[in-house]
Amino acid sequence: MTGTYGPFMETLGVWLVCFFTLAVFSFLYRDNPIYKAVEHIYVGVAAGYYFYQAFRGTIYPNFVLHIHRGFQAMAEGKMDGYLAQWRWGAAVLGLLLLSRLIPKLGWLSRWPMALVVGSFAALNLTGFAKANFIDQVAGTMLPLASAMSGPEALPFWPGAKAAAPSILNNAVLVVGVVTVLTYFFFSTRRAGLLGAMGNVGIWFVMITFGATYGSIVLARISLLIGRATTLLDVNLPKYGYPAYFCALLVVGCILVWRLKFFKGEQER
Amino acid sequence: MNGSQQDISTGWERWLERFVALDRRWIFLVLGSVVVLFLVVPVSMPVTVSEQVRAMYETIEALPPGARVHLSIDYGPGSEAELWPQHIAILRQLLEKDCKVICSSLWTDGPPMIEKAFTVVVGQLEREGKKKVRGVDYVNLGFKAGDRVAIAKIGSSFKGAFPTDYQGNPTANLPIMQGWDTYRDIDLLITIAVGDPGAVEYIQQAQSRYGMRMVAGVTAVISPQLYPYYQSRNLLGFVGGLAGAAEYEKLVGRPGYATRGMFIQSAVHILIVGLVLAGNAAQFWLWWLRRRKGARV
Known part of the structure; x- marks a missing residue:
């Protein structure tokens, strides 16, 4: 809590944080009405919030305000005011996207959609080609010894210095790229040298999957630590120990539901 | 295999079956308890900068x-x-x-x-x-x-x-x-x-x-x-x-907050690695026991 609200709103916020967090955690026991209710509230609030932010951040400043200022400039006889009116065209294209809601006029949405897809594809293509292809190819062309001269120069390569960790890293990277590309080379039967390289490649792929899975575990545990930290940090006497009371409330509600309303047969 | 050996084998098998089919909610409970424990009792650990x-x-x-x-x-x-x-x-x-x-x-x-x-x-x-x-x-x-x-x-x-x-x-x-x-x-x-x-x-x-x-x-x-x-x-x-x-x-x-979370993160990771190893070991052991029993019957 950053303290930008009054004490009542701050306390209410803290209680809501505790209740909603524990209600969502109750899903770990099993699907239950408390979780369901909180899930529906979240979806509703999020939809309203996203709509508001989209209007406030894009439609209002980029269209409403622009057109309004355009009219003011037109009234003063300035050319800028007339130029501002081209945004009506963008607004009409935006509205045409909604024509899908009327089946007979649904085809009209294809025009703005074509514009979106075309511009998106063109932007993606140029950005992707540079960052994900050209730069990556260049990034793989690595020296296996750094070009330096001096007393530490390698005896078999005059003018090169042995930088063991970086040489090893570079070698692993180059071998990894080449063998993984070989593994995904489907134009010929993988046998002999190609087969051996492909087998090495699959090991690189598996290690990558393992590292990615490890990162996902790291991230999920971080989220758990985050929620637990919040619950403990706001569980203060000045707020009336919200975490304890909300935990009791959630557990109590689940107990009542389990004993009174839960139909095991139906759920199975 | 004599009677007592078979009993021991069946006992282990039953125990391993129970372990392999452990309700995952017990794991959630243990993970949650470890996180809360080390939040309440903070332990610091060295952080190496990458x-x-x-x-x-x-x-x-x-x-x-x-x-x-x-x-x-x-x-x-x-x-x-x-x-x-x-x-x-x-x-x-x-x-x-x-x-x-x-x-x-x-x-x-x-x-x-x-x-x-x-x-x-x-x-x-x-x-x-x-x-x-x-x-x-x-x-x-x-x-x-x-x-x-x-x-x-x-x-x-x-x-x-x-x-x-x-x-x-x-x-x-x-x-x-x-x-x-x-x-x-x-x-x-x-x-x-x-x-x-x-x-x-x-x-x-x-x-x-x-x-x-x-x-x-x-x-x-x-x-x-x-x-x-x-x-x-x-x-x-x-x-x-x-x-x-x-x-x-x-x-x-x-x-700050991230440094405080590092020991908890490490403790939970050790727990998860331990559970993965234990689960795999139990699965292999169970498989070996059943295979041996199947071969003898």
């Missing part, structure tokens, strides 16, 4: 006073646990170095995170006697829809993409926005991002297009995707997840 985190710190440290930095906050409260510590550490470092911080977001829930971070960091600096003024030293331009298209638009004209800031002030009138308008005038691009649109999209649409200097702070899930871009120097450095944030906190000399 190369990419140090590179990011040094890139920001090398900025001259008055440098313009575009800080794109592309996450919401759902990722606060991982990204908030990075956000605070980086923002404070930038403002301490007297950089001009221009914040925006490609996520609808980003602008309130920007506001919250400004409230915290500007408040801290004010208490230390360093006054920072909104619209002069920092600005929140708010949310912009459009994903990659929005990045391209921001790059070609900040004032065109954001006619007003988050408070509704015309950006053209703000002192911080005077005398520049495109990515060519920005000294460093930083994104603190949770997914798409985020770091990869900024690399493709801003860094590679304008040849900008760029660093990123991301969640642990995203960080493996960024190593190739770090290798190819598209990214000059990056911070990944809570562990990266703890390393960054060590570099800026202000241990």
Whole structure:
């Protein structure tokens, strides 16, 4: 809590944080009405919030305000005011996207959609080609010894210095790229040298999957630590120990539901 | 196999079957208990700074006073646990170095995170006697829809993409926005991002297009995707997840929330590795017992 609200709103916020967090955690026991209710509230609030932010951040400043200022400039006889009116065209294209809601006029949405897809594809293509292809190819062309001269120069390569960790890293990277590309080379039967390289490649792929899975575990545990930290940090006497009371409330509600309303047969 | 040997084997088998079919809720309970235990009883552990985190710190440290930095906050409260510590550490470092911080977001829930971070960091600096003024030293331009298209638009004209800031002030009138308008005038691009649109999209649409200097702070899930871009120097450095944030906190000399979470993270990881090993060992043992029994019957 950053303290930008009054004490009542701050306390209410803290209680809501505790209740909603524990209600969502109750899903770990099993699907239950408390979780369901909180899930529906979240979806509703999020939809309203996203709509508001989209209007406030894009439609209002980029269209409403622009057109309004355009009219003011037109009234003063300035050319800028007339130029501002081209945004009506963008607004009409935006509205045409909604024509899908009327089946007979649904085809009209294809025009703005074509514009979106075309511009998106063109932007993606140029950005992707540079960052994900050209730069990556260049990034793989690595020296296996750094070009330096001096007393530490390698005896078999005059003018090169042995930088063991970086040489090893570079070698692993180059071998990894080449063998993984070989593994995904489907134009010929993988046998002999190609087969051996492909087998090495699959090991690189598996290690990558393992590292990615490890990162996902790291991230999920971080989220758990985050929620637990919040619950403990706001569980203060000045707020009336919200975490304890909300935990009791959630557990109590689940107990009542389990004993009174839960139909095991139906759920199975 | 005599009778007593068979009994022992059946006993082990029954025990292993129960272990393999353990209700996962017991695992949740143990994990939750470990987290709460070490939050209540904090234990510190040494943090080793990795190369990419140090590179990011040094890139920001090398900025001259008055440098313009575009800080794109592309996450919401759902990722606060991982990204908030990075956000605070980086923002404070930038403002301490007297950089001009221009914040925006490609996520609808980003602008309130920007506001919250400004409230915290500007408040801290004010208490230390360093006054920072909104619209002069920092600005929140708010949310912009459009994903990659929005990045391209921001790059070609900040004032065109954001006619007003988050408070509704015309950006053209703000002192911080005077005398520049495109990515060519920005000294460093930083994104603190949770997914798409985020770091990869900024690399493709801003860094590679304008040849900008760029660093990123991301969640642990995203960080493996960024190593190739770090290798190819598209990214000059990056911070990944809570562990990266703890390393960054060590570099800026202000241990905080991320450092506090490191021992818990390590304890839970040891527990998970132990459970994975135990589960696999039990499965193999069970398989071996059944195979042996099947062969003898």
